[in-house]
Amino acid sequence: MRSNRLSMALAFVGLFCIAAAIAAWQAGSVLAYHEGVSLPSDYRYWYHVGSKSISPEAATALGLPAEIFGNTFDAVFANDTALNDLRNNTRPFRDGATFVAPFYKLENPVAGLDANGELLFTAVMMKDSEHFAETGGWGFEAFAPDGTRLSDLRPACISCHQSQAANDQVFSTLNERAVSAVPASDNGVFLPHDYRSLYWRGSKVIRPDAATAIGLPAEIFGNTFDSVYANQEALRALRGESRPFPVGSLFVAEFHQAAYPVDGLAAQGDLAFTAVMLKGAPGTGDDASTGDWKFEAFAPDGTPLTDLRGACISCHAGQSANDYVFSGG
Ligand code: HEC
Numbered sequence: 074m075r076s077n078r079l080s081m082a083l084a085f086v087g088l089f090c091i092a093a094a095i096a097a098w099q100a101g102s103v104l105a106y107h108e109g110v111s112l113p114s115d116y117r118y119w120y121h122v123g124s125k126s127i128s129p130e131a132a133t134a135l136g137l138p139a140e141i142f143g144n145t146f147d148a149v150f151a152n153d154t155a156l157n158d159l160r161n162n163t164r165p166f167r168d169g170a171t172f173v174a175p176f177y178k179l180e181n182p183v184a185g186l187d188a189n190g191e192l193l194f195t196a197v198m199m200k201d202s203e204h205f206a207e208t209g210g211w212g213f214e215a216f217a218p219d220g221t222r223l224s225d226l227r228p229a230c231i232s233c234h235q236s237q238a239a240n241d242q243v244f245s246t247l248n249e250r251a252v253s254a255v256p257a258s259d260n261g262v263f264l265p266h267d268y269r270s271l272y273w274r275g276s277k278v279i280r281p282d283a284a285t286a287i288g289l290p291a292e293i294f295g296n297t298f299d300s301v302y303a304n305q306e307a308l309r310a311l312r313g314e315s316r317p318f319p320v321g322s323l324f325v326a327e328f329h330q331a332a333y334p335v336d337g338l339a340a341q342g343d344l345a346f347t348a349v350m351l352k353g354a355p356g357t358g359d360d361a362s363t364g365d366w367k368f369e370a371f372a373p374d375g376t377p378l379t380d381l382r383g384a385c386i387s388c389h390a391g392q393s394a395n396d397y398v399f400s401g402g
C-alpha cells in the first residue's frame with residue numbers, strides 16, 4: 074500500500090520532494106538493521122506463535138545442548154511481516170521478517186506445573202537478504218538479559234537452523250484457528266481476532282496432579298498449555314497496580330491440550346478453548362460476586378460455552394483482593 078501511494082506521488086512532479094523524503098525514511102529504516110541484528114523492545118506485543126517447556130533430557134533427545142536449553146521455557150514471537158508470510162506460506166520470508174524467542178528459566182511452583190521464570194537470553198532472527206546473504210538472508214543474534222550481544226553463539230545458531238532449509242531456516246509453524254471474527258456472546262464478551270498480538274503475560278503447562286493441587290478440575294485443566302494475554306487497559310492497571318481495572322480491560326486465557334512429542338518436552342497441541350474476561354460499565358457485570366466483569370469461554374470453532382459461566386464466576390470470585398483477576402502485577 075505504501076508503494077502504491079509512493080508511485081502515485083511520483084506521478085505529480087510537485088510532490089516529488091515528498092516521495093523522496095519517504096524513500097529516504099524507508100532507506101533509513103533499512104539501514105537500521107544493516108548495522109546488525111538488534112533486540113526489539115516491544116516484541117511481547119508481537120504475535121505469540123507458541124511456547125515450549127524443555128527438560129534437560131528432552132534437550133539432549135532433540136540434539137540441543139542441555140546446559141543451554143535444558144530447564145527452559147521459551148516463547149516465539151513474529152512481527153507483522155513474519156506473521157503474514159507464515160499465514161500466506163510465503164517462502165523465503167520477505168526482508169524485515171523478524172522472529173524473537175525469549176528463553177526463560179523453567180519454573181515449577183507446584184509439581185506438575187511448568188511456568189516461565191526469569192529471563193535467561195533472547196534469540197533473534199531478522200531477514201535482510203542482501204546484508205545476510207551468506208547465511209541465507211537471516212541475521213542471528215542472542216542477547217543476555219542486560220542486552221549484551223552473545224555473538225560467540227552465532228555459528229551454532231546458523232548450523233542448527235540450516236536443518237530447516239525447507240522452511241527457510243525457521244522451526245516454528247502456525248498452530249491457530251482460522252482467523253475469522255468470533256461473534257460476541259449474549260453478555261457482550263468477544264474474542265478479539267488478533268488476541269495473540271495482545272501483550273503476552275506468560276504461559277503454563279498444567280498436568281493433572283498440578284490441577285488437583287491448585288484446586289482446578291483435572292478433567293478440564295489437566296494436561297493443558299495455557300497462555301494469558303492482556304489488552305492495553307488491563308496492562309496499564311497491572312503495571313501501575315491500580316485496582317479496580319478500568320472499563321474495557323480485557324484478558325484472554327487460551328488453553329491448548331498439552332502435547333509431549335518427546336519425553337520432558339511440553340508443546341501446544343490442539344486448541345481446547347479460549348476464556349475471556351471483559352470489564353463492563355458499572356452495574357453491567359455477570360454477577361455481583363465478581364464486580365463488573367463479564368466472562369465467556371469459546372470453543373475452537375467460536376461457539377460460546379455459556380454453560381461454564383457459573384463456574385468462571387464462582388472460581389474468580391475468590392480473587393476479590395485483585396479485582397477478581399488471578400494474574401498479578
Ligand atoms: C541445536 C539447535 C538450535 C540452535 C543451536 C539454535 N536454535 Fe534457534 N531454534 C531451535 C528450535 C528447535 C526452535 C523452535 C523453538 C520452539 O518451537 O519453541 C528455534 C527457534 C528459534 C527462533 C524462533 C523462530 C523459529 O525458527 O522457530 C529464533 C528467533 C531462534 N531460534 C534464534 C536462534 C539464535 C539467534 C540462535 C543462536 C544464538 C539459535 N536460535 C540457536 C533450534 C536451535
Ligand code: HEC
Nearest residue numbers: 324325326348349350368369370381384385388398399400
Ligand atoms: C477452578 C478455578 C477457575 C475456573 C472455574 C475458571 N478460572 Fe479463569 N483462571 C483461573 C486461574 C488459576 C487463572 C490463572 C491462569 C494462569 O496464570 O495461567 C485464571 C485465569 C483466567 C484469565 C486470565 C486473567 C486472570 O485472571 O489471570 C481469564 C481471562 C480467565 N481465567 C477466564 C475464565 C473464564 C471465562 C472462565 C469460565 C469459562 C474461567 N476463567 C474459569 C481459575 C479459574
